Amino acid sequence: SSELTQDPAVSVALGQTVRITCQGDSLRRYYASWYQQKPGQAPVLVIYGKNNRPSGIPHRFSGSSSGNTASLTITGAQAEDEADYYCNSRDSSGNHRDVVFGGGTKVTVL
Amino acid sequence: QVQLQQWGAGLLKPSETLSLTCVVYGGSFSGYYWTWIRQPPGKGLEWIGEINHSGSTNYNPSLKSRVTISVDTSRNQFSLKLTSVTAADTAVYYCARADIVLVEAAQLVYYYYMDVWGKGTTVTVSS
Numbered sequence: 001s002s003e004l005t006q007d008p009a010v011s012v013a014l015g016q017t018v019r020i021t022c023q024g025d026s027l028r029r030y031y032a033s034w035y036q037q038k039p040g041q042a043p044v045l046v047i048y049g050k051n052n053r054p055s056g057i058p059h060r061f062s063g064s065s066s067g068n069t070a071s072l073t074i075t076g077a078q079a080e081d082e083a084d085y086y087c088n089s090r091d092s093s094g095n096h097r098d099v100v101f102g103g104g105t106k107v108t109v110l
Numbered sequence: 111q112v113q114l115q116q117w118g119a120g121l122l123k124p125s126e127t128l129s130l131t132c133v134v135y136g137g138s139f140s141g142y143y144w145t146w147i148r149q150p151p152g153k154g155l156e157w158i159g160e161i162n163h164s165g166s167t168n169y170n171p172s173l174k175s176r177v178t179i180s181v182d183t184s185r186n187q188f189s190l191k192l193t194s195v196t197a198a199d200t201a202v203y204y205c206a207r208a209d210i211v212l213v214e215a216a217q218l219v220y221y222y223y224m225d226v227w228g229k230g231t232t233v234t235v236s237s
Binding site: 029030031033035037042043044045048049050054086088089090096097098099100101102103104 | 145147154155156157160168170171204208210211213218219220221222223224225227228229230
């Protein structure tokens with residue numbers, strides 16, 4: 001089955017820009033979706049598709065993709081953006097039956 | 111606005127069967143994949159499996175032998191059963207709504223997302 005690889009942790013200064021990446025073969029066939037999870041809370045979808053934000057997600061969140069790599073960018077990071085971020089797609093091998101998550105990236109806002 | 115409400119037993123003994131249910135409020139039940147995900151303490155998200163409104167299922171290969179997901183469309187709810195639990199099954203279990211969209215037909219490019227999540231149920235397996 002396919003895997004999605006994320007860096008375990010990144011830090012960003014308040015108001016600066018941070019990019020989180022996700023790599024995997026399935027991303028050549030699927031745009032990644034991205035989820036934000038704060039401690040003790042359920043994940044929240046922040047980006048899906050080419051670069052779509054669900055209602056209520058701030059414009060500072062954006063997504064991009066190239067080859068087997070997807071990226072989530074936070075432009076002008078705020079203190080409330082400190083969280084774990086997970087990428088996700090379906091496994092494009094076989095019959096696209098399985099779903100895969102990246103291992104998560106912990107974002108610290110300094 | 112679609113909401114998912116989930117419930118089930120939170121404390122199990124080894125070898126027992128985990129049973130959780132998730133009910134869908136405020137939206138259509140058809141046309142989506144109704145999904146279970148879990149998260150062991152301090153770890154990442156793990157997909158357990160999914161079912162659509164017609165009852166077609168997909169399961170994580172690592173759990174397939176122990177998992178059953180079922181649907182009751184008359185009650186807009188779906189359920190998870192995981193047999194022969196061990197301490198390794200201790201986790202927060204989430205239900206979620208998922209969808210797949212074909213965006214580039216010529217190159218068969220899609221996107222997949224889970225846009226509505228339940229609040230999670232903490233399940234602890236301990237003797």
